[in-house]
Amino acid sequence: MILTRRNLIATGAGGLLLGAGAVSLWPETGQAQQLTIDAVLNDPDAPVQGNPDGDVTLVEYFDYQCPFCKRMHPMLKDVVAEDGKVRLVMKDWPIFGAASIRASQLTLGAVSLWAYEQVHDALMATEARLSIKDVEATIAEVVAVEKAEAAYHANRDTWAGLLTRNDHQAVALGFRGTPAFAIGTTLYTGAQKRKNLVDAIAKARAEA
Template identity: 50%
Template sequence: MMNRRTLLVAAGSALVLPSFARAEDISPQAVFHDPDAPALGNPDGDVTLVEYFDYQCPFCKSNHPVVEKVMKEDGNLRVVMKDWPIFGPPSVYASQLVLGAQSFGGYEKGLEALMATKGKLSNELIDDTLSAGGVDPKKAQAGYKADQKKIDALLSRNYGQAVGIGLQGTPAYIIGRDIYPGAVDEQTLKDAIALARGA
């Protein structure tokens, strides 16, 4: 079982993965600086927080405002969002559409709209929620199809990294070299950022 804080495996370390999992690059560079993974906050921030999440995960959704608050108050924090759709087909569909919305600047609107939902999602509810949040789902779907190879590869990398690091579910946060599984409160996030900043 994973401890509350576990050192992130450095590049070149040996990995023993389940037979179904692809050995993904889990070096700090790959995890913190994937060029295709959306980043929020300060793009030049001195600390990066990586979040593995699913749009159907109730803890991801309830903890999202906490992460946002800390990010805005800090001003020097970069937040990398790693879609890890593990709650079934609607989760995959949601990730595809919101990542597809990046092509026309709709990523943050889509993220905020779906993170504000309650309970399980259906494709119809995802479309309706995105529409209400100012993101045209048909345009997002077209954006996904245009960049399907890149987006599918990103989702595959995110999955491989999550398994390789040993994450047990969503949400999971990586700050500095430490992993914080599950929902975390504001003070824990601030302390983790301060620790990473001090290092």
């Protein structure tokens, strides 16, 4: 699916058809916001890896308990590093329960501790479904859980708002699970092979 203003306006969010102006209501904020290409690709609060000044933006909607996200993660990072000009935007979409939510909250807390990428990679390296204890034990190998939790709560409004936006975007774009991607202005669902990612990045670059 191509991410265009016309498609965004026509896309349903949780059964709600977006009308003229593509305005939907985020329940937690009570503010009308537009689902726009810029909102998907350039949320100022979403953690960025890869090249922050890259000429292609690759957005991944993921869950820390998603086995497909975990299997893809090393390859995704390798493709981004090899290319050198990809801006990788990580959008937590914790759809697998309490452990996923806890993982997202603590990892976002690690942003202000300059440990986001290390914590993110550590959680992605786990093999099985996670309990909250598993999440905290994994994070503790990188940064004190108490510090990550305090940092999350210090910026709770920012991170809760980001998680809400991520969820509403993913639903509005028609994603049914993780991983899901926006690469440039094209949407991709499900795990991708290395060649698919490389080709999608090249396509986005050619269309920019």
